[in-house]
Amino acid sequence: MEAFFEFFSFADANVRYVTIGSVLLAASSAVVGCFTYLRKRALVGDAVAHAVLPGVCLAFILSGTKNPFILLIGAFITGWLSLICIDFITSRSRIKEDTAIGLVLSVFFGIGILLLTAIQHSGNAAQSGLDKFLFGKAASLVGEDLIAFSVVAVVLLISTIVFYKELTLLCFDQAYARTLGFPVRALELLLTTLTVFAVVVGIQAVGVVLMAAMLITPAAAARFWTDRLPVMLLLAALMGAFSGIAGAFVSYTAPAMPTGPWIVLIISMIAILSFALAPGKGWVARIIRQRRNRSLVLEENLLKLLYHLGEQKQAYTVAHSLQELLQRRAIPEKQAKAGLQKLKSQGYATKSAEGWHLTTQGQRRGQRVVRLHRLWELYLTQYLHLASDHVHEDAETIEHIITPELEQKLMEELSFPVLDPHSSKIP
Structure with missing residues (x-):
């Protein structure tokens, strides 16, 4: 001193x-x-x-x-x-x-x-x-x-x-x-x-x-x-x-x-x-952001999966077992469990003795992810003239980063469509 x-x-x-x-x-x-x-x-x-x-x-x-x-x-x-x-x-x-x-x-x-x-x-x-x-x-x-x-x-x-x-x-x-x-x-x-x-x-x-x-x-x-x-x-x-x-x-x-x-x-x-x-x-902020993005992608993929299963049966409150989810989408079991638990803590999913199903709030969020996916597929086929069997992978990536403003613009550009390129309904 x-x-x-x-x-x-x-x-x-x-x-x-x-x-x-x-x-x-x-x-x-x-x-x-x-x-x-x-x-x-x-x-x-x-x-x-x-x-x-x-x-x-x-x-x-x-x-x-x-x-x-x-x-x-x-x-x-x-x-x-x-x-x-x-x-x-x-x-x-x-x-x-x-x-x-x-x-x-x-x-x-x-x-x-x-x-x-x-x-x-x-x-x-x-x-x-x-x-x-x-x-x-x-x-x-x-x-x-x-x-x-x-x-x-x-x-x-x-x-x-x-x-x-x-x-x-x-x-x-x-x-x-x-x-x-x-x-x-x-x-x-x-x-x-x-x-x-x-x-x-x-x-x-x-x-x-x-x-x-x-x-x-x-x-x-x-x-x-x-x-x-x-x-x-x-x-x-x-x-x-x-x-x-x-x-x-x-x-x-x-x-x-x-x-x-x-x-x-x-x-x-x-x-x-x-x-x-x-x-x-910074490196630390970048690592945190990457982990947050990976977590977000996992959560939205699980929401989309549960929504698809509910869409097939027109019953979104029907429970699905973890093994059924893993059979439908290749997600490591440990990550799937962690993602489902996080969705549960956020109020988007709930677990019963039979398995997992969406809450009303989770259904709305899963519906939006599916809508963005199908809108982007339709945009690629109509404006970039890509074959309908070549647009899924790109839509899998872009669906997680489309903002509400871009979503509205897509809807307007596509004249508020009802069906995607695979004739699936756009929710």
Whole structure:
């Protein structure tokens, strides 16, 4: 607890620099990463991250100084050039984008390693610390770095706000944007520039190797929680900021632990939790939904079966044994028992000494399932001209997902039919 209060008091100037720098880095890159993620260009961030290394080295060679603004300018130039090369290769050849990214990434990174090696063997005393651009060293951030981070982060956020509508349209419907007269190519270059800025601002903290994770992981995690872009941008920024603070705190309490990798590790853990627990889209929610759907299908199949048996004898209250039901439809006995018990608890079926039969409420629900099945069979034969002996399997699937609105539309389209393709009455 003592370390906790010492850290969050921000009395130490180094703690302030590292924490604020990490938050600015993570939040701003997460916002830009949302647009990159939605455009399905996640690997672009990785290519840019590796391509900035030769720019950093060239800036140092030409200037002879490690001024963060000069190094960031060099990184920006080569990072932006790498994206231009990717677009040029994909537009002027048959090489696909993922292959072009791999080519550009390896070539630029190889050049950067050669330049970095040459600098390290040059005997220039000022070159110490350049290798931190490879793996990052957030704990060494100083006031000058924080100013550079702040300027770039503000530029990124302001650009995102000003061009929010245009960037949104570019991500979701590029053809429509072009039809409306938007300068699509200019917007692509703008997003490219923002992506490069986001990568450049983060390499000093997490390095070229891990920067792609900072760009894409918060966006991917936020996407699981919402379908609205403004909420996604806010969630991604908050997740990124939290990972920045948490990574700095871990590095403070355990000085041997590097800040950058911990930031990436924490945002990755947040992403894994989002993939698993997010309502609606997470793994757990998907498993629950699948189980619920399987249960619903089983219940409706049992209702339909009991209705068919009652329809044959025109007596829906006549009981039928479990074995009779299993003979009519191939359902595992254990599942059939569980499904019937659930129908009983819901008031759709009841059990007597002779067996199972529908209640009045169950008869109405079973009648609707049968009606939907026969309506869909009739629709397929009349409108898609399928043979009547080829429509049963499709109707078995679709009967469970037809909404009341679609049911009414089917009735109207088919002119409120009385018989299905097999001359069975539509209830």
